[in-house]
Amino acid sequence: MKFIGRSRELRDLEQQYRKKASFVIVYGRRRIGKTELIREFIKGKDALYYLATEGGEAQNMAELAQGLAEFSGESYMSGVEFKDWQSLFEAFARVRTKRTKILVIDEFPYLANANRAFPSIFQKAWDNTLKRSNTMVILCGSYINMMKKLTLTSSSPLYGRSTGQIHLSPLSFDEIREARKGQKFSDAVEEYAVTGGVPKYMEFFANRNTLNKNISEVILNKNGFLYDEPSFLLSSDVKEPLNYYDILRTIAQGNHRISDIGAKLRTPASHLTQYMDTLRGLYLVEKRVPVTENNPEKSRKGLYVIRDVFMRFWFRFVLPNRGKLELGNVRDVEKIISARFIDSHVSFIYEEICRSILPRLCGRGKIPLVPSAIGSYWDKRDEIDVVALDHTSKRLFAAECKYFNDRKVVGKDIYRELREKCERANLPDYDICYGLFSKNGFTEEMKTLAAREKNVHLIHGDRLLR
Numbered sequence: 001m002k003f004i005g006r007s008r009e010l011r012d013l014e015q016q017y018r019k020k021a022s023f024v025i026v027y028g029r030r031r032i033g034k035t036e037l038i039r040e041f042i043k044g045k046d047a048l049y050y051l052a053t054e055g056g057e058a059q060n061m062a063e064l065a066q067g068l069a070e071f072s073g074e075s076y077m078s079g080v081e082f083k084d085w086q087s088l089f090e091a092f093a094r095v096r097t098k099r100t101k102i103l104v105i106d107e108f109p110y111l112a113n114a115n116r117a118f119p120s121i122f123q124k125a126w127d128n129t130l131k132r133s134n135t136m137v138i139l140c141g142s143y144i145n146m147m148k149k150l151t152l153t154s155s156s157p158l159y160g161r162s163t164g165q166i167h168l169s170p171l172s173f174d175e176i177r178e179a180r181k182g183q184k185f186s187d188a189v190e191e192y193a194v195t196g197g198v199p200k201y202m203e204f205f206a207n208r209n210t211l212n213k214n215i216s217e218v219i220l221n222k223n224g225f226l227y228d229e230p231s232f233l234l235s236s237d238v239k240e241p242l243n244y245y246d247i248l249r250t251i252a253q254g255n256h257r258i259s260d261i262g263a264k265l266r267t268p269a270s271h272l273t274q275y276m277d278t279l280r281g282l283y284l285v286e287k288r289v290p291v292t293e294n295n296p297e298k299s300r301k302g303l304y305v306i307r308d309v310f311m312r313f314w315f316r317f318v319l320p321n322r323g324k325l326e327l328g329n330v331r332d333v334e335k336i337i338s339a340r341f342i343d344s345h346v347s348f349i350y351e352e353i354c355r356s357i358l359p360r361l362c363g364r365g366k367i368p369l370v371p372s373a374i375g376s377y378w379d380k381r382d383e384i385d386v387v388a389l390d391h392t393s394k395r396l397f398a399a400e401c402k403y404f405n406d407r408k409v410v411g412k413d414i415y416r417e418l419r420e421k422c423e424r425a426n427l428p429d430y431d432i433c434y435g436l437f438s439k440n441g442f443t444e445e446m447k448t449l450a451a452r453e454k455n456v457h458l459i460h461g462d463r464l465l466r
Contacts, residue, residue: 001199001206003040005175006033009166013041013138016164017100021131023161026140027147028168029283029308030233031200034140037168038104047071047102048092052110057118060111061088068092085118089125093133100134108139109146119150123157143237144282169283170197170309173353174360177462185461186439187211189403190341193349194219196309201226212334219318220330227325230314237282247275248306251285252315256303276304284308291375291387292427301378309349316345342405350403351376351385354437354459358388358397361464367457368433369395382421386435389428398422399435399457410436411443415456435459 016022028034035051042049048071050064061082068088069077072095082088092103105111111118130137141147151158152165173192180188190211195201204218204225205211218224230248234241250264258276262269279285286307289299296302306312317340318325321333355374361367369390377384377398386399400418402410418434433455436442441460442450450456450465458465 001203002179003036004179005171006037006040007175009037009168010041012164012166013037017041017045017102017136019136019163020134022136022163023126023131024136024138025147025151025162025165026138026168027144027166028142029144030142030236031198032168032170033199034142034168035106036199038106038138038140042102042104045102046097046099047104049104049106051106052108054110054113057111057114060114061085064088068095071095085121086125086129089122090129093129093135097134100136102136102138103130104138104140106140108141109143109150112146112150120157123161126158126161145237145278148281167283171199171202172197173356173462176202189350189353189439190346192353193309193341193346194313196311196313198310201310212338215337216330216334219314220325220333222325222328226310226314227318230311230319233284233311238278243275244279247272247279248284248311248315249319251304251306252312252319256305258302258304261304284311288375290377290379291373291389292377313345317341342403347401347403350437350439351401353462354399354401355386357462358386361459362388362397364464366464367397367435369393369397371397377425377427379425382424384418384421384425386437387427389430394428394430396427396430396432397435397457398427398432399437399459401437403439407440409441409443409446410438411446412449415446415449433457 013024016024026034026038038049048067050067052060053063065077065080065082065088068091069075077091082091095101115121126137139151150156151162153159173188176192176197177183177188191205194211194215195205205214207214209217219226221227230245231241234244238244246265247261250261253264255261255264258269258272262272265272276285276287280287284307285304287302287304289296289302293299293301306315317333317337321336324332355376358367358374359371362369362371369388370392371388372391374386374388377387384398385401386397388397390396398418400414402414415434415436418436422432422434435457436446437459439461442458447458447465450458
């Protein structure tokens with residue numbers, strides 16, 4: 001699969017590159033495309049890319065020296081045994097280049113595992129040598145908690161040295177749509193509802209097979225690449241993966257309040273706080289509150305949801321059916337997924353997609369607000385799928401999202417229900433406009449109404465009709 005998206009990240013890296021000296025931290029979960037981003041950025045530049053290994057310190061030093069020999073064009077360096085890291089980094093600093101040279105160390109935590117003092121060693125190398133030698137440094141890693149601890153927390157020797165940091169997230173739906181302009185909208189939504197925009201996962205779906213066949217071969221097959229992916233991700237980043245596994249499973253079963261999660265696990269909710277904080281720090285779980293809440297962190301309306309789209313799919317459809325899959329009864333699980341995929345999974349992902357594409361639609365000026373916050377709203381009686389607030393101009397946008405499994409289109413009844421919910425809801429007293437997102441389109445009656453009323457906006461797929 002060709003490199004797609006990441007225009008913002010590439011722009012940020014280019015801005016750092018133009019400085020006299022820069023030190024950038026790049027981190028994110030495995031499979032997210034960190035290495036590909038860096039390789040795309042360093043194309044045509046004077047760069048030494050080194051992928052650290054889980055081997056010992058001497059082995060890593062020798063391998064980096066070999067890379068330095070190739071980078072500098074001085075073959076004799078490959079036979080030099082550097083006595084310490086400082087002399088190796090000094091040798092890199094002495095390499096003459098016409099432009100800023102780049103030193104990339106990928107999987108940086110491996111070096112810290114081999115020598116606990118390595119962050120201090122690298123801090124000294126940066127302060128005394130590298131930042132004085134027209135150098136850009138990029139430290140990259142997949143262990144999110146460890147990367148934060150090693151580079152971004154106040155206890156780290158490297159704290160305060162970085163001139164920029166990039167937490168790499170999955171590709172947005174808009175980025176994928178831009179790269180795959182010929183793909184049918186519903187196909188894009190349903191594939192995204194499985195891969196979640198994770199580039200490595202997308203590679204396995206970038207073929208001529210149907211989505212169902214790819215799911216069967218890559219996820220449901222015991223030998224498939226993603227069959228046991230959540231266990232792999234958790235075991236690489238936390239010390240007690242089974243506890244986190246149980247929490248994710250409980251959330252996937254429909255328990256979103258921390259009190260309900262605790263009750264299901266027979267654990268006091270107070271004991272779950274540290275686990276929730278870790279899952280949030282790993283960007284696997286997020287706490288959502290109504291967008292109208294003034295103090296989100298202290299809100300009692302918080303609901304915990306699995307943020308990672310693939311993990312949500314896996315815990316909803318794969319884990320509950322592992323017994324069948326272990327026995328090779330893939331067909332039975334395929335039928336279960338086919339029956340529930342749209343209504344119990346894709347329709348909710350579609351709501352998130354609608355919230356994510358709203359800023360672009362507003363940017364065209366046809367929806368008259370500049371969002372300060374975008375989310376959803378709920379109370380004891382009602383839910384509104386999309387609510388955007390523009391605090392500056394005192395405007396509000398409220399919308400419903402309908403991803404019907406059949407050819408049903410959205411009519412005036414849905415619009416009427418939306419208005420009624422907005423009247424009952426505790427929304428700010430702002431000028432309000434309404435939106436309807438629909439996979440299949442709208443009735444002629446609804447189109448006529450929207451053409452007559454300026455505060456009603458119809459979005460078919462991801463296209464604003466008016």
